[in-house]
Amino acid sequence: GDSVTQMEGPVTLSEEAFLTINCTYTATGYPSLFWYVQYPGEGLQLLLKATKADDKGSNKGFEATYRKETTSFHLEKGSVQVSDSAVYFCALSDSDNFNKFYFGSGTKLNVKP
Amino acid sequence: EAQVTQNPRYLITVTGKKLTVTCSQNMNHEYMSWYRQDPGLGLRQIYYSMNVEVTDKGDVPEGYKVSRKEKRNFPLILESPSPNQTSLYFCASSLHHSNQPQHFGDGTRLSIL
Numbered sequence: 001g002d003s004v005t006q007m008e009g010p011v012t013l014s015e016e017a018f019l020t021i022n023c024t025y026t027a028t029g030y031p032s033l034f035w036y037v038q039y040p041g042e043g044l045q046l047l048l049k050a051t052k053a054d055d056k057g058s059n060k061g062f063e064a065t066y067r068k069e070t071t072s073f074h075l076e077k078g079s080v081q082v083s084d085s086a087v088y089f090c091a092l093s094d095s096d097n098f099n100k101f102y103f104g105s106g107t108k109l110n111v112k113p
Numbered sequence: 114e115a116q117v118t119q120n121p122r123y124l125i126t127v128t129g130k131k132l133t134v135t136c137s138q139n140m141n142h143e144y145m146s147w148y149r150q151d152p153g154l155g156l157r158q159i160y161y162s163m164n165v166e167v168t169d170k171g172d173v174p175e176g177y178k179v180s181r182k183e184k185r186n187f188p189l190i191l192e193s194p195s196p197n198q199t200s201l202y203f204c205a206s207s208l209h210h211s212n213q214p215q216h217f218g219d220g221t222r223l224s225i226l
Contacts, residue, residue: 004155006155032212036215041219042219043117043203043205043217043218043219043220044156044203044205044215044217045217046214046215049214051212089155089156093210093211093212098210098211098212099144099146099161099163099169099210099211100158100161100171100172100211101146101158101161101171101211101215102158102172103148103155103156103157104155105153105154105155106155
């Protein structure tokens with residue numbers, strides 16, 4: 001079945017450092033890919049998405065490119081801030097059934113001043 | 114304000130005592146879904162609903178029931194809770210299906226003793 005694998009955390013960075021969180025997926029068709037973010041004590045919020053190969057999703061300085069050849073959707077940001085500290089989830093929706101949704105295990109990011 | 118509201122936010126109960134977690138959205142969304150979040154496993158989909166009276170199983174439906182009698186409400190029912198259902202539960206909704214941005218509630222933390 002479909003699945004999402006994320007790099008384990010926590011990831012600890014200093015402010016203004018470059019961020020990469022790796023995400024790879026397994027899917028039979030052509031899924032849509034997402035990054036959701038969860039701030040402490042809150043529900044998840046959509047950060048960005050990409051619906052087809054080579055699409056780049058971007059939002060709030062974060063970017064991720066849908067790479068079908070490597071089945072990856074890595075999250076990047078050029079300069080992180082303390083306010084970016086959160087848990088980041090990579091996810092996919094099944095192209096055969098857009099009602100089914102799969103999350104990775106989440107990566108906690110700590111940004112220190 | 115557009116929101117997904119879950120109740121209760123916290124509940125401690127005992128094995129076998131039936132409980133219901135309510136979920137309500139005010140955005141006229143067709144799609145609603147329940148997830149459980151466990152350490153190291155991320156979020157896993159329990160059940161989803163495409164519209165009134167239309168529901169289907171996600172990845173981990175065992176031990177849960179749902180109903181969708183009205184568009185705005187999607188309660189999660191644990192008929193005979195067991196300790197392995199101790200978890201953090203999230204309800205989410207989107208316009209038509211999970212491929213669109215999902216709006217999440219703030220979560221319900223259940224402890225089954």
